[in-house]
Amino acid sequence: MRREASVLHLDLDAFFAAVEQRDKPSLRGRPVVVGGTGGRGVVATASYEARAYGARSAMSTVEARRRCPPGTAFLGGRFGAYRRTSDVVMALLRELSPLVEPVSIDEAYVDLAAGDHDLSVDGVTALARTLKERIAGATGGVTGSVGIGSSKLMAKIASDLDKPDGLVVVPPGSELDVLHPLPVTRLGGVGPATAERLRQVGVRTVADLAAKTLPDLVTLAGRAHGTGLYQLARAEDDRPVVAERGAKSVSQESTFERDLTDLAELGRLIDSMAARVGDRLRGSALSGRTVTLKLRRYDFTTMTRSQTLPQPTDDARQVASIARRLLAEAGTGGGLRLIGVGVSGLSQYAQGDLFAEEPATAEEAVDDDVVEAPEAPPPPADRRWWPGQDVVHDELGAGWVWGRGLGRVTVRFEGPRTPPGPVRTLAADDPALHPGDPPEWRVEVPAAG
DNA sequence: TCTGGGGTCCTAGGACCC
DNA sequence: TCTGGGGTCCTAGGACCC
Numbered sequence A: 001m002r003r004e005a006s007v008l009h010l011d012l013d014a015f016f017a018a019v020e021q022r023d024k025p026s027l028r029g030r031p032v033v034v035g036g037t038g039g040r041g042v043v044a045t046a047s048y049e050a051r052a053y054g055a056r057s058a059m060s061t062v063e064a065r066r067r068c069p070p071g072t073a074f075l076g077g078r079f080g081a082y083r084r085t086s087d088v089v090m091a092l093l094r095e096l097s098p099l100v101e102p103v104s105i106d107e108a109y110v111d112l113a114a115g116d117h118d119l120s121v122d123g124v125t126a127l128a129r130t131l132k133e134r135i136a137g138a139t140g141g142v143t144g145s146v147g148i149g150s151s152k153l154m155a156k157i158a159s160d161l162d163k164p165d166g167l168v169v170v171p172p173g174s175e176l177d178v179l180h181p182l183p184v185t186r187l188g189g190v191g192p193a194t195a196e197r198l199r200q201v202g203v204r205t206v207a208d209l210a211a212k213t214l215p216d217l218v219t220l221a222g223r224a225h226g227t228g229l230y231q232l233a234r235a236e237d238d239r240p241v242v243a244e245r246g247a248k249s250v251s252q253e254s255t256f257e258r259d260l261t262d263l264a265e266l267g268r269l270i271d272s273m274a275a276r277v278g279d280r281l282r283g284s285a286l287s288g289r290t291v292t293l294k295l296r297r298y299d300f301t302t303m304t305r306s307q308t309l310p311q312p313t314d315d316a317r318q319v320a321s322i323a324r325r326l327l328a329e330a331g332t333g334g335g336l337r338l339i340g341v342g343v344s345g346l347s348q349y350a351q352g353d354l355f356a357e358e359p360a361t362a363e364e365a366v367d368d369d370v371v372e373a374p375e376a377p378p379p380p381a382d383r384r385w386w387p388g389q390d391v392v393h394d395e396l397g398a399g400w401v402w403g404r405g406l407g408r409v410t411v412r413f414e415g416p417r418t419p420p421g422p423v424r425t426l427a428a429d430d431p432a433l434h435p436g437d438p439p440e441w442r443v444e445v446p447a448a449g
Numbered sequence B, C: 001t002c003t004g005g006g007g008t009c010c011t012a013g014g015a016c017c018c
Helices: A015-023 A061-067 A079-096 A121-139 A152-161 A175-179 A192-200 A206-210 A214-221 A223-232 A263-283 A316-330 A351-357 A362-370
Strands: A007-012 A032-035 A043-046 A073-075 A100-104 A107-111 A144-149 A167-169 A249-260 A287-297 A302-313 A336-347 A391-394 A399-404 A409-413 A423-426 A433-435 A440-445
Touching: A007 A079, A007 A121, A007 A152, A015 A032, A015 A043, A015 A079, A032 A061, A043 A061, A061 A073, A079 A100, A079 A107, A079 A121, A107 A152, A121 A144, A121 A167, A144 A152, A152 A167, A152 A175, A192 A214, A214 A223, A249 A263, A249 A287, A263 A287, A263 A316, A263 A336, A287 A316, A302 A316, A302 A336, A316 A336
Parallel strands: A032 A073, A144 A167, A391 A409
Antiparallel strands: A007 A107, A007 A144, A032 A043, A100 A107, A249 A336, A287 A302, A287 A336, A399 A440, A409 A423, A433 A440
């Protein structure tokens, strides 16, 4: 805990859905659900309009469909568009401080003490207000909730207190007043299992938690977790904001529409997943020693099987052949709903590059350590619409799809109320494209049947 | 038609070494 | 000749996060 409120936490509001509503004006003000659209899909993000009907993250899409009214858009997601928008936001945060820790695509901590700022409560409040305006301006209207406090814990709690589009600063000294009335589930690290155990010993709020002794909590939650809970309940949190965190593992997994048992078919899936893992490893100049196969059975029980190699690898064929053997040893039981292939124990250089890349002298090795991967230049901040956001996956049925984009527009008509249609790429002068104010366009979606 | 995908961290037991 | 302790690596599983 610091003396000033100098840790900022930003959480973009219903991020995936907000990007969709930005890019497709027809979706604004309407319930939007982004996530898996197949039979076993789950909701990644529900817009606030969809949350009003009870749709929630991690809910099965089937359940969300039951709850939401007709006209709700169920979208598969466009991760390129989310990534580009996230990059714009992260670049704005890096203008505040060199110490920015992205937690995920839509969340980050900023250490304001590493920048040049007035750290008074009024000072950081004004800073946050300006930041929110700049984010909305640079992203075409995506909003975020900002929390500022004397630690990561307090910043995160604060950003959660007033959503969406919120701004909360917890003045130093008032941490326990804010923290103690809250349910323990608001603390990071208290999930369903820990919450249930705590409930059984009468702990519901953070104040209840603070009344427990350290040995009690260690018995209840284990050494590391118990100690962490004991400290968080007292607002004791010295975790630093860390800008660069290297990946510890790379994996790829897939859930099937129906359970699979055929070893040959599963083997082919392992090959393609291993190929993607290998591509990603080589793309980051990484290789790893431990290959892990993950299996989820028909009854949702999950098991992992792994093997550690004497030398790191980034070779997809080697990864695939180990994973295939682990699968053959584990068997397919009564059917598998998921398999995953991963590599961990990562190090910098690939097997084949060991000699070519190995620094010749200790001096060069030191130099080598400080070389950073070149970052892609951020898109210009004044551009509200990005190329590449022109692929529309919509399930609205007949009507009009609106959008804005550059160049050619690709439309695929597909969904429960429209028959699967071919992908149609429309040139700017295509008669199906009805130009509005350039560069806005609209496309008529044919009726089902 | 319950339950995605990509991660991180922790725990615990057995092997192995000194 | 019947009894150690500590440290590290590997494997498997589980909780949790977004």
